[in-house]
Amino acid sequence: MPLAHPPVPGSALWVHTHxxxxxxxxxxxxxxxxxLSRTRTLHTSDLYxxxxxxxxxxxxxxxxxxxxxxxxxxxGRASQEGMASPEVLAEQAKLADAELLILQFPLWWYGPPAxxxxxxxxxxxxxxxxxxxxxxxSGMPRRYGDGGLAGRRALVIVTAGDDSRTLGPRGLSxxxxxxxFPLTHGALWYVGIDVLDLHVIHDADGLDAEGxxxxxxxxxxxxxxxxxxxxxxxxxxxxxxxxxDLRALDPVLLPGRSDLEIHREPAPHLAR
Amino acid sequence: MPLAHPPVPGSALWVHTHxxxxxxxxxxxxxxxxxLSRTRTLHTSDLYxxxxxxxxxxxxxxxxxxxxxxxxxxxGRASQEGMASPEVLAEQAKLADAELLILQFPLWWYGPPAxxxxxxxxxxxxxxxxxxxxxxxSGMPRRYGDGGLAGRRALVIVTAGDDSRTLGPRGLSxxxxxxxFPLTHGALWYVGIDVLDLHVIHDADGLDAEGxxxxxxxxxxxxxxxxxxxxxxxxxxxxxxxxxDLRALDPVLLPGRSDLEIHREPAPHLAR
Numbered sequence: 001m002p003l004a005h006p007p008v009p010g011s012a013l014w015v016h017t018h019x020x021x022x023x024x025x026x027x028x029x030x031x032x033x034x035x036l037s038r039t040r041t042l043h044t045s046d047l048y049x050x051x052x053x054x055x056x057x058x059x060x061x062x063x064x065x066x067x068x069x070x071x072x073x074x075x076g077r078a079s080q081e082g083m084a085s086p087e088v089l090a091e092q093a094k095l096a097d098a099e100l101l102i103l104q105f106p107l108w109w110y111g112p113p114a115x116x117x118x119x120x121x122x123x124x125x126x127x128x129x130x131x132x133x134x135x136x137x138s139g140m141p142r143r144y145g146d147g148g149l150a151g152r153r154a155l156v157i158v159t160a161g162d163d164s165r166t167l168g169p170r171g172l173s174x175x176x177x178x179x180x181f182p183l184t185h186g187a188l189w190y191v192g193i194d195v196l197d198l199h200v201i202h203d204a205d206g207l208d209a210e211g212x213x214x215x216x217x218x219x220x221x222x223x224x225x226x227x228x229x230x231x232x233x234x235x236x237x238x239x240x241x242x243x244x245d246l247r248a249l250d251p252v253l254l255p256g257r258s259d260l261e262i263h264r265e266p267a268p269h270l271a272r
Numbered sequence: 273m274p275l276a277h278p279p280v281p282g283s284a285l286w287v288h289t290h291x292x293x294x295x296x297x298x299x300x301x302x303x304x305x306x307x308l309s310r311t312r313t314l315h316t317s318d319l320y321x322x323x324x325x326x327x328x329x330x331x332x333x334x335x336x337x338x339x340x341x342x343x344x345x346x347x348g349r350a351s352q353e354g355m356a357s358p359e360v361l362a363e364q365a366k367l368a369d370a371e372l373l374i375l376q377f378p379l380w381w382y383g384p385p386a387x388x389x390x391x392x393x394x395x396x397x398x399x400x401x402x403x404x405x406x407x408x409x410s411g412m413p414r415r416y417g418d419g420g421l422a423g424r425r426a427l428v429i430v431t432a433g434d435d436s437r438t439l440g441p442r443g444l445s446x447x448x449x450x451x452x453f454p455l456t457h458g459a460l461w462y463v464g465i466d467v468l469d470l471h472v473i474h475d476a477d478g479l480d481a482e483g484x485x486x487x488x489x490x491x492x493x494x495x496x497x498x499x500x501x502x503x504x505x506x507x508x509x510x511x512x513x514x515x516x517d518l519r520a521l522d523p524v525l526l527p528g529r530s531d532l533e534i535h536r537e538p539a540p541h542l543a544r
Contacts, residue, residue, distance in 0.1 A: 019329045019343065054326060054386035057291045068294065070477055110458030111383065114326035114390030120381050144444065165519040169530035172416065172514050172521070178532050179454050181446055186382030205342055242444050247437040249444070258441030259531030260450050 004148045005096040005128070011041040013098035017105040017116045019048050024204050024212060025106055025159050031216050032102070032157075036223055043094040047115045052087060054118020059085040060125075076126030084125070091123045095149070100226070101193065103183075104157040106204070110179045120187050129191040138238050141246065143190050145236030150192030153231060156184060157219070159204035167202070176200060181260045185234055194231035233265040276420040277368040277400075283313040285370035289377040289388045291320050296476050296484060297378055297431050303488050304374070304429075308495055315366040319387045324359060326390020331357040332397075348398030356397070363395045367421070372498070373465065375455075376429040378476070382451045392459050401463040410510050413518065415462050417508030422464030425503060428456060429491070431476035439474070448472060453532045457506055466503035505537040 014033050018025035029046070036042050045052070058065035062078030078084045079092065095101065105112045124130070130147045134140060142148075158176070160167060167176040176198060177184075184195045199222055201207075201215050235241045235249075243250050254262045286305050290297035301318070308314050317324070330337035334350030350356045351364065367373065377384045396402070402419045406412060414420075430448070432439060439448040448470060449456075456467045471494055473479075473487050507513045507521075515522050526534045 020338075022340065048327075048329065054390070055320075056380070056385065057320065066292075066294075071291065108328070109389075109392050109396065109462075110454035111389065113328065114386045114393050117381075117383065117389045118326070118386030121386050124381065163519065165517075168520060170521040170523075170534060172509070172519055172535075173458060174453055174532050174535065175530060178450060179458065182382035182451050182454075186445060186451065190381075237444070245437075247435065247444055248440060249442040251442075258447060259533070260446050261531070262442065263444075263446065 007099035007151055008041065008097045009099060011097045012036060012100040012102065013043045013045065013094045014102040014104065015045045015047065015116070015119065017047050017113050024201070024207060025104065027212065028216065028219055029104060032219055032223060035220050043098065045091060045094060047119060052115055052119060054115045054121065056118065056121040060088065060122055072126050076128070079125040080127045088122050091119065092128055095123065099152055101152055101154040102157060103154065107158050107160040110173060112183060124187060124191060135238070140238040143237060145189060145192060145234065146238060147190065147192030153194045153196060154188050155196045155199060155226065156180065157199045159201045161205045162202065164202045178260050184232065185263060189234045196226065196229050196231055235263055235265055279371035279423055280313065280369045281371060283369045284308060284372040284374065285315045285317065285366045286374040286376065287317045287319065287391065289319050289385050296473070296479060297376065299484065300488065300491055301376060304491055304495060307492050312372070315370065317363060317366065319391060324387055324391060326387045326393065328390065328393040332360065332394055344398050348400070351397040352399045360394050363391065364400055367395065371424055373424055373426040374429060375426065379430050379432040382445060384455060396459060396463060412510040415509060417461060417464060417506065418510060419462065419464030425466045425468060426460045427468045427471060427498065428452065429471045431473045433477045434474065436474045450532050456504065457535060461506045468498065468501050468503055507535055507537055
């Protein structure tokens with residue numbers, strides 16, 4: 001099925017979230033965008049600088065915001081008809097073009113800052129990012145590995161105060177891959193975007209100048225090699241691993257397990 | 273160690289998040305607060321009605337917001353000195369009194385709406401909700417099961433469009449307990465608040481009048497019996513399950529596992 005919004009080859013959108021220009025986040029944003037803009041058509045959304053309003057509300061609902069009905073459907077219609085707020089339409093235009101989406105943020109309370117959560121809440125509207133129709137070829141719903149934003153890849157860059165063990169697989173604060181699953185799987189993969197492995201800067205509050213230099217280099221190297229990376233192998237809804245009513249993982253797959261990792265395809269050498 | 277903010281016995285704070293008064297969320301909020309106010313001193317924060325600004329930024333940082341340094345430390349100092357914004361100080365005053373905290377929200381992109389995330393980002397400041405000092409008796413950091421808001425319990429009420437299987441242990445969208453772990457463990461438990469089992473209203477978009485009546489009754493019954501409930505047995509940092517450097521779970525506990533459930537105490541009859 002053709003993509004609803006075919007991306008422009010070579011284009012990218014970098015969404016940046018940090019309240020302070022002079023910060024590690026601000027520094028990495030400037031270094032990263034400067035490097036990326038040499039090889040790509042790069043748009044940016046600096047959510048703090050542009051004072052993006054993260055509160056989904058009446059301005060997202062078109063000319064009759066109090067009309068009874070489903071909020072998501074109403075916001076979707078408003079956006080489709082160009083009646084959503086200009087700031088949301090502008091973000092959608094940048095996102096529609098982008099083949100690569102970069103979301104960069106500091107980890108606050110083990111998730112994205114409110115302004116980035118609200119960017120998702122407001123910009124990923126029905127009819128643009130996803131819809132309730134079925135793929136005519138497969139008869140499957142177009143979500144989780146398919147959707148309005150298929151054909152894109154996303155890199156999530158996180159600056160975290162905690163160290164790698166505290167955010168590791170058995171870490172005190174929970175594994176970061178699991179903590180950010182609502183963003184990577186529940187939002188990005190839901191609308192069809194392939195998600196690359198997280199890029200995490202640990203101990204972000206305590207880096208000295210040498211550490212900042214090292215992390216800058218590491219980010220630029222990562223950006224340089226993105227084209228050769230494989231995305232996280234989240235299961236595609238259309239592949240049949242959630243049979244029958246499409247609600248739960250097939251009981252024969254990874255039986256007995258209920259952790260979030262079951263939603264990734266196991267590596268080929270592991271028994272199912 | 274004495275509590276930084278001893279709650280007022282019998283008091284509660286209900287934080288409500290829904291953009292529309294005429295909604296299932298709005299209905300449950302009115303029914304629930306009416307019932308709870310008969311037996312408790314109840315404060316409410318209706319984040320949409322009061323137009324709460326969820327964007328942590330300069331107004332949280334006191335008189336010199338651009339001073340270099342750690343944002344959390346700076347926001348904590350501003351709040352301690354009464355220099356934070358009036359809306360944050362007002363929320364902290366309500367929260368300081370409350371023995372029971374209720375957070376009610378619709379599930380958007382598998383997490384809380386931005387306005388509630390930002391309520392946490394802005395209100396849970398250092399020195400109020402947590403601090404870096406050690407408990408003089410145990411010598412342990414006062415977080416994860418201890419902290420500025422210890423002595424309180426929280427009930428999280430979620431209205432979700434998905435059904436119980438899709439959000440269940442092997443559900444397509446991920447287990448809701450895991451999806452909300454950043455809120456329940458990473459924010460509430462981090463600052464010492466005991467968290468009760470989630471109260472989830474599934475299929476929330478499709479309820480008919482009978483379904484609304486049934487869910488209202490179920491919520492009121494739940495509220496009525498809260499005093500007899502046991503909170504989620506998240507591990508307390510001070511109990512020693514994260515030994516040595518307090519970063520990762522003791523390798524002898526639930527060896528080989530790395531899912532988020534390892535941060536709960538196993539039921540007594542299960543082998544460690």
